[in-house]
Amino acid sequence: MKSHLILSIVAKFLIPLVLLFALYVQFHGDFGPGGGFQAGVIFAAAVILHLLVFGHAATERAIPTSILKVCAALGVLIYGGVGVAALLAGGNYLDYNVLASDPVAGQHLGILLVEAGVGLTVASVMTLLAYAFQQRGHNA
Amino acid sequence: MLAAAGIAVLVSMALALARALLGPTLYDRILAVNMFGTKTVLFIALIAALVGRGDYLDIALLYALINFIGVIALLRYHEVSAKSGSEPPA
Amino acid sequence: MIDILLLLFLAITAIAIVRSRDTVTAVMLAGLSSLISACLFLLLDAADVAFTEAAVGAGISTLLMLSALHAVAPTKTRPRKVAWPALAVALLCGGLLAYGTLDLPPFAAPDNPVHQHVANHYLEQTNKEIGVPNVVTAVLASYRGFDTLGEIVVVFTAGLAVLLLIGRRRQEDQDDDAK
Amino acid sequence: MSPMEVIAAVLLGSGALLGVIGGIGLHRMPDFYTRLHAAGVTDTLCSALFLAGLALHFGATLASVKLALIFMFLMFTSPTSCHALANTAFASGLRPWQADSKGSTPPSTP
Secondary structure: OOOOOHHHHHHHHHHHHHHHHHHHHHHHHHOOOOHHHHHHHHHHHHHHHHHHHHHHHHHOOOOOOOHHHHHHHHHHHHHHHHHHHHHHHHOOOOHHHOOOHHHHHHHHHHHHHHEEEHHHHHHHHHOOOHHEEEEEEHHH | HHHHHHHHHHHHHHHHHHHHHOOOOHHHHHHHHHHHHHHHHHHHHHHHHHHOOOOHHHHHHHHHHHHHOOOOOOHHHHHHHHHOOOOOOO | HHHHHHHHHHHHHHHHHHOOOOOHHHHHHHHHHHHHHHHHHHHHHHHHHHHHHHHHHHHHHHHHHHHHHHHOOOOOOOOOOOHHHHHHHHHHHHHHHHHHHHHHHOOOOOHHHHOOOOOHHHHHHHHHHOOOOEEEEEEEEHOOOOHHHHHHHHHHHHHHHHHHHHHHHHHHHHHHHOO | HHHHHHHHHHHHHHHHHOOOOOHHHHHOOOOOOHHHHHHHHHHHHHHHHHHHHHHHHHOOHHHHHHHHHHHHHHHHHHHHHHHHHHHHHOOOOOOOOOOOOOOOOOOOOO
């Protein structure tokens, strides 16, 4: 399937739209179904489509493993950091009310950051898993 | 009107599911799963229309994309394993 | 009526998964069963759960299982012998669980304990306290922030473990190739 | 019923009918390639008609835009996956069944 012209053209057209849809799900989670977890998974699915159609070398060039490893840890750090920031601002751990001047704005900010952390970690971990399996397959 | 269309979609889902279970080749199964996925997208869109909630369509949109990626993954990995000569095509 | 039909589909798919002799087919049918569950969740008006089921169950886990099968050689045949003791244990467990459901309060009754505890607070106060229209997001990210932190740490740790198991071997193989 | 509803009903009905025809074709056709023909061809038009009917039902809202997006994705992905499926099947050695080759029973495995 390396030389599938139709497939690679359609994939080239489709992957940006899937990534866009992932961002929509990420930031629309407050209003409709969705959120960080689902957005991360959709993002990873787009990367896996790239991996399937264009091969591991091309995907690795677009999104290097080293960056993914940093991002996976960064997501958890953002989540934990929001909690620590709430502590420093004088509230309880993960109590977003104190993050901004009024509680509702603080909650909005907190949820946005936390969802971003979740999405980052899930997307990076799923992509890393796909990379790892793909490499094993080539080795076998 | 919507309910009748829903029954028709369910019937074609059942037919596709039967083909996915019967086979006989792996490609028949993949074809049937693909068709089942498309029909499910239509079914979810229909539920959204019946309940009158437009945000359910996000799920249909998601599955329209995921279904394609799944079929490509099935083909890609099966092709690789068939090429390596470890097994004949099912 | 529709739910009964979908549950029937689900049962048929589950039996077919157990009976299939080909791992690729089994993974494919597992994705199908996730999809049918997503439809059922949607019929129960649980849009967020359906979304997660479609994205995670039918999407990424099928993809990752397929790539895992690609990494190991997929097995084709399996003995078709019925394991009678296992079947007996499974039937006994299922029967006990079904017997246990008889004691559950009726489905969707308004005075069920689950509707009396914190659910009302969430439903009534979310708009004032959080200001987010989707109550599920408010519960997940704010009211139950600790649980979600736990979840994300689990995902991270699992990914780390897989990379430690698989990524390292890859390095050694490369070293062997270089020698 | 307003004319809009009549059009929506006709579109939904023909879409659903095509879906069922595709499902029957999946069982009546003798081998993989003819089944692909039955399912793959009907699938795209079936979803097009169905989604158009639902869009008329929703009217000019955000939901209709989403339906148009779903339609666009299906329009691209459904023929592509059918093409990839046929291509992979042929490359792996599955040959089309021909009526003059052997009786009326198709080969179930290559």
